[in-house]
Amino acid sequence: MSIAEQDPNAAKVARETAGTDKPRRWLGKSLNRVEDPRFLRGQGRYLDDIKLPGMLHAAVVGSPHAHAKIVSIDTSKAEALPGVVRVVTGKDVAERAAPLPSFGAGPIVQDMIAIEKVRHYGETVAAVIAEDRYIAEDACELIEVVYEQLPVVLDPVAAREDGSALVHDALGTNTAYDRTFTFGEVDKAFEEADRSVTADLYWPRSTGMPMDTNGAIGDYDPGSGVVTIHANSMNFTYFLWLIAGSLKIPASKLRLVPVPAGGSFGSKFFMHKVPTFAGFLSMLVGKPVKYVEDRRTHITNNDHCGSDRRYEASLAFDDDGEFKALRISCVDDYGAYLQFGTGTHGNALSQIVGPYRIQHVEYSLAAVLTNKNQQGAYRGFGAEVSNWILERLVDMAARDLDLDRVEIRRRNLIPAGSFPYRTPTGNIYDSGNYQGVLAKVLEEVDYDFWVDYREKARAEGRHVGIGIVASQERSVFSSTEFWFWFDDPQFTPTSSPESASVRIDPTGEIIVTLHSQSMWGNSPETVVSQVVAEEFDVDPASVVVNYADSQNALPGTGPGGSRYTVMVSGAVAGASSELKDKIRRIASDKLEVAEADLEFRDGGVGVVGVPDRHLTLADIALTAYMFRLDLPPDMPSGLAAQSTYDHPLTTLPNADRSDLGIFYPFVGHAWHIAVVEVDAETGSFEFLRYAAVHDAGTIVNPRTLDGQVIGGTVQGLGTAMFEEILYDELGRVRNASFEHYHLPSSMDVPTMTVGHQETPSPYTAYGIKGAGEGGRMLTPAIMSAAIEDALSPYGVTVTSLPISAEQIVEWASAGDD
Amino acid sequence: MSDRLVVRIEVNGTPREGLVEPRRTLADFLRDDLDLTGTHVACENGFCGNCNVLVDGETVRACLMFAVQADGREVTTVEGLAEPDGTLGRLQQAFHDNHGLQCGFCTPAMLLTAHEYLEEHPDGGTDEQIRDAISGVICRCTGYQHIVDSIRAAAGGGA
Numbered sequence: 004m005s006i007a008e009q010d011p012n013a014a015k016v017a018r019e020t021a022g023t024d025k026p027r028r029w030l031g032k033s034l035n036r037v038e039d040p041r042f043l044r045g046q047g048r049y050l051d052d053i054k055l056p057g058m059l060h061a062a063v064v065g066s067p068h069a070h071a072k073i074v075s076i077d078t079s080k081a082e083a084l085p086g087v088v089r090v091v092t093g094k095d096v097a098e099r100a101a102p103l104p105s106f107g108a109g110p111i112v113q114d115m116i117a118i119e120k121v122r123h124y125g126e127t128v129a130a131v132i133a134e135d136r137y138i139a140e141d142a143c144e145l146i147e148v149v150y151e152q153l154p155v156v157l158d159p160v161a162a163r164e165d166g167s168a169l170v171h172d173a174l175g176t177n178t179a180y181d182r183t184f185t186f187g188e189v190d191k192a193f194e195e196a197d198r199s200v201t202a203d204l205y206w207p208r209s210t211g212m213p214m215d216t217n218g219a220i221g222d223y224d225p226g227s228g229v230v231t232i233h234a235n236s237m238n239f240t241y242f243l244w245l246i247a248g249s250l251k252i253p254a255s256k257l258r259l260v261p262v263p264a265g266g267s268f269g270s271k272f273f274m275h276k277v278p279t280f281a282g283f284l285s286m287l288v289g290k291p292v293k294y295v296e297d298r299r300t301h302i303t304n305n306d307h308c309g310s311d312r313r314y315e316a317s318l319a320f321d322d323d324g325e326f327k328a329l330r331i332s333c334v335d336d337y338g339a340y341l342q343f344g345t346g347t348h349g350n351a352l353s354q355i356v357g358p359y360r361i362q363h364v365e366y367s368l369a370a371v372l373t374n375k376n377q378q379g380a381y382r383g384f385g386a387e388v389s390n391w392i393l394e395r396l397v398d399m400a401a402r403d404l405d406l407d408r409v410e411i412r413r414r415n416l417i418p419a420g421s422f423p424y425r426t427p428t429g430n431i432y433d434s435g436n437y438q439g440v441l442a443k444v445l446e447e448v449d450y451d452f453w454v455d456y457r458e459k460a461r462a463e464g465r466h467v468g469i470g471i472v473a474s475q476e477r478s479v480f481s482s483t484e485f486w487f488w489f490d491d492p493q494f495t496p497t498s499s500p501e502s503a504s505v506r507i508d509p510t511g512e513i514i515v516t517l518h519s520q521s522m523w524g525n526s527p528e529t530v531v532s533q534v535v536a537e538e539f540d541v542d543p544a545s546v547v548v549n550y551a552d553s554q555n556a557l558p559g560t561g562p563g564g565s566r567y568t569v570m571v572s573g574a575v576a577g578a579s580s581e582l583k584d585k586i587r588r589i590a591s592d593k594l595e596v597a598e599a600d601l602e603f604r605d606g607g608v609g610v611v612g613v614p615d616r617h618l619t620l621a622d623i624a625l626t627a628y629m630f631r632l633d634l635p636p637d638m639p640s641g642l643a644a645q646s647t648y649d650h651p652l653t654t655l656p657n658a659d660r661s662d663l664g665i666f667y668p669f670v671g672h673a674w675h676i677a678v679v680e681v682d683a684e685t686g687s688f689e690f691l692r693y694a695a696v697h698d699a700g701t702i703v704n705p706r707t708l709d710g711q712v713i714g715g716t717v718q719g720l721g722t723a724m725f726e727e728i729l730y731d732e733l734g735r736v737r738n739a740s741f742e743h744y745h746l747p748s749s750m751d752v753p754t755m756t757v758g759h760q761e762t763p764s765p766y767t768a769y770g771i772k773g774a775g776e777g778g779r780m781l782t783p784a785i786m787s788a789a790i791e792d793a794l795s796p797y798g799v800t801v802t803s804l805p806i807s808a809e810q811i812v813e814w815a816s817a818g819d820d
Numbered sequence: 821m822s823d824r825l826v827v828r829i830e831v832n833g834t835p836r837e838g839l840v841e842p843r844r845t846l847a848d849f850l851r852d853d854l855d856l857t858g859t860h861v862a863c864e865n866g867f868c869g870n871c872n873v874l875v876d877g878e879t880v881r882a883c884l885m886f887a888v889q890a891d892g893r894e895v896t897t898v899e900g901l902a903e904p905d906g907t908l909g910r911l912q913q914a915f916h917d918n919h920g921l922q923c924g925f926c927t928p929a930m931l932l933t934a935h936e937y938l939e940e941h942p943d944g945g946t947d948e949q950i951r952d953a954i955s956g957v958i959c960r961c962t963g964y965q966h967i968v969d970s971i972r973a974a975a976g977g978g979a
Contacts (some may be wrong), residue, residue: 042924046857265925
């Protein structure tokens with residue numbers, strides 16, 4: 004594949020920003036984040052910090068049942084409470100609103116308040132709008148709902164059988180999607196291979212669980228008819244028109260104002276319920292209404308739980324350890340709605356073979372509806388699950404062959420000279436040097452030392468285990484992954500752009516406007532400042548970054564799928580290039596030198612090799628804005644440019660879906676090594692060593708990348724060892740508070756070393772790849788491997804998560820018998 | 821509606837007064853009545869520590885204390901840590917220099933908890949002691965490592 008097949012604009016950006024002989028000045032430096040000071044002073048202005056004049060507050064009543072008909076709702080006592088402005092039920096929604104947007108197929112209708120029946124515990128059945136939140140919650144207690152309970156559907160396997168109760172009667176089944184994809188000659192490869200391993204594996208439902216829950220303020224202006232919604236959600240320019248549809252207003256009458264989010268991890272990726280709800284409530288009362296989920300509601304009724312998957316998976320391989328084929332069958336418990344369709348499996352298919360030369364893949368998916376809160380996005384978006392499956396199978400194969408776990412992986416790595424590498428599903432890996440990353444992590448950690456240490460410890464009766472795993476980290480999704488599942492999709496979008504406006508004001512200050520709601524704990528402003536600094540050689544701290552509201556926004560898709568740093572860098576580079584052309588022309592006239600003799604340096608433009616012939620950006624900007632007659636005749640006044648940067652490299656799937664096309668091509672790579680010691684008496688564990696090496700292409704800011712790697716690793720540790728949303732036999736959530744849903748604390752986590760290798764992408768601006776999710780893609784696999792290794796005297800095989808302390812004690816005590 | 825009570829609290833060195841219901845939490849009083857929104861509420865059950873403030877110099881869950889219980893006491897919030905002109909205090913600067921925050925939501929509570937710790941351990945103590953001290957504040961972004969680095973650096977140790 005040649006770069007010529009790229010999006011032409013993106014190809015130009017890639018060419019202009021590719022590494023040159025000239026060293027980079029600002030990219031690649033661990034600069035302090037420009038976002039920090041306001042947050043350090045407590046001035047972050049999160050959603051719940053905002054007060055609008057006359058603002059009212061809403062609270063909700065969540066269903067106490069997982070599956071029930073709503074027989075009647077008596078709101079009279081609540082309405083009589085002083086301070087209550089309005090009580091809202093599904094009747095209001097039925098009369099005035101349309102269902103919430105959905106990317107799933109079939110008649111799976113979701114409303115912002117349940118209308119006829121509730122389909123999961125905690126689903127909203129009524130809301131109160133009141134003068135303050137205390138009164139609103141008091142009034143919720145006074146609402147009397149009569150339910151008629153229905154049989155509860157909880158087991159996704161049983162849910163598929165004839166005679167099961169139905170979550171959505173109109174669908175006629177609980178199996179929302181069922182299909183097998185075959186890439187290559189899988190049956191033949193399994194027959195011809197010397198060996199195979201097969202395992203049943205279970206990945207539990209957890210959730211991103213940001214500290215800042217989902218929130219929005221609706222602000223309906225009856226005069227203009229415009230509904231303004233302040234929300235800590237993402238993707239508002241990409242999906243905005245869908246929310247307008249739910250509110251039954253033209254998209255032009257909807258204005259979303261981006262507010263920083265105190266964490267998302269997927270949970271706010273197109274958060275559809277809360278902003279729509281706040282807008283709707285405000286339209287009902289004609290005043291601003293704030294709604295912020297409390298923790299209980301966030302756990303029971305958020306927009307995005309993580310994957311909940313049962314697998315049967317097999318890996319075929321030869322006696323020499325060479326992998327031949329992979330067969331994966333998954334039943335995925337999607338909960339009560341199918342908001343994102345099966346896109347999380349599209350993610351899995353982008354890197355299903357991991358970093359290995361596996362040629363034949365079969366992938367079956369049954370997406371099943373149950374009476375649980377819905378699934379959506381969680382850091383990794385499904386690819387973290389598939390990586391756990393693959394690495395589990397690889398460890399099992401190593402054990403089957405009695406081959407070292409590093410060696411079996413090394414023998415199967417895609418060679419460094421094979422890029423761009425086409426995987427069996429059709430997605431490509433753009434660039435890589437996997438052997439280099441492995442060498443680096445083994446340099447960092449003396450593997451042989453720790454093997455020796457483990458053996459000595461074992462002889463003393465201690466339980467020391469080593470885990471070593473690899474992962475791909477795909478970045479920058481194409482929207483084809485939302486629909487290539489279907490033979491005859493109704494809507495087949497191919498865009499996922501990002502935009503930036505770069506303006507130099509008459510005083511020479513650079514102002515960048517972003518067109519997505521992008522601050523959720525990542526570093527969009529720091530990234531943009533460093534890119535602008537690189538282009539103009541200005542102090543990054545001097546760059547002003549702001550965010551457009553949706554009515555002023557250019558096309559943008561927002562963060563998610565580790566796309567934002569890549570995409571916004573491309574957009575800023577494109578806009579900067581246009582501005583620099585204009586600046587060069589003006590400077591060339593003023594300095595009376597050829598444009599080719601000019602360079603951007605020291606906050607301005609100077610003649611190459613002549614230090615004192617230099618104009619500041621302020622000199623040039625003042626001319627551009629105020630001295631029209633000094634400008635070239637064809638040049639309009641001002642100094643501003645905007646750029647919309649499309650996905651650099653994406654292709655369509657083929658008709659029979661034996662080739663899904665290129666949809667997630669900028670692929671990083673990582674290795675982690677962990678050494679743990681397990682206390683078999685208590686089931687607790689501690690880290691003796693933890694090292695990670697990642698390759699995410701060109702690095703913008705090493706320290707913030709380290710932060711993403713460490714944070715993601717710890718989040719994955721939660722998935723591996725602690726976190727699971729527990730449903731009882733009636734479908735009620737048993738652990739809807741932090742008392743019983745354990746998040747990793749500072750005492751649970753390793754102190755780790757993080758190393759980097761940089762293999763630039765040939766297709767992106769500066770060669771950057773996304774890197775926000777990688778950590779979480781490795782920890783579940785590495786903890787499984789390390790705990791299993793530590794408990795190998797008991798013959799343990801880890802096949803389900805989380806690996807609880809109780810489970811460890813049980814394994815150890817069973818082995819003692 | 822319950823009868824309201826007068827509370828007088830010295831917040832960040834300034835006497836403040838309010839008329840509150842007995843059930844009003846200190847967190848809501850600070851955030852909604854005094855507009856000090858740097859104190860963040862994340863679980864309202866006392867488990868995550870994101871609402872920690874200092875009351876008479878000791879960390880307290882502001883979601884578990886009623887405003888009336890703080891009557892007559894001194895409260896320090898994150899807004900009291902920077903210099904009056906906005907210059908970051910030493911601990912804040914250390915978090916800035918060591919990437920001790922990502923989304924920033926738990927940061928005010930982390931800063932105040934670290935502040936209390938450093939009062940007792942001016943030399944910074946050990947990493948284990950730092951981790952123990954902040955273990956009651958949940959951060960979902962950082963994995964804590966850069967927070968530990970920040971606190972150690974604020975005590976004068978290497979990052």
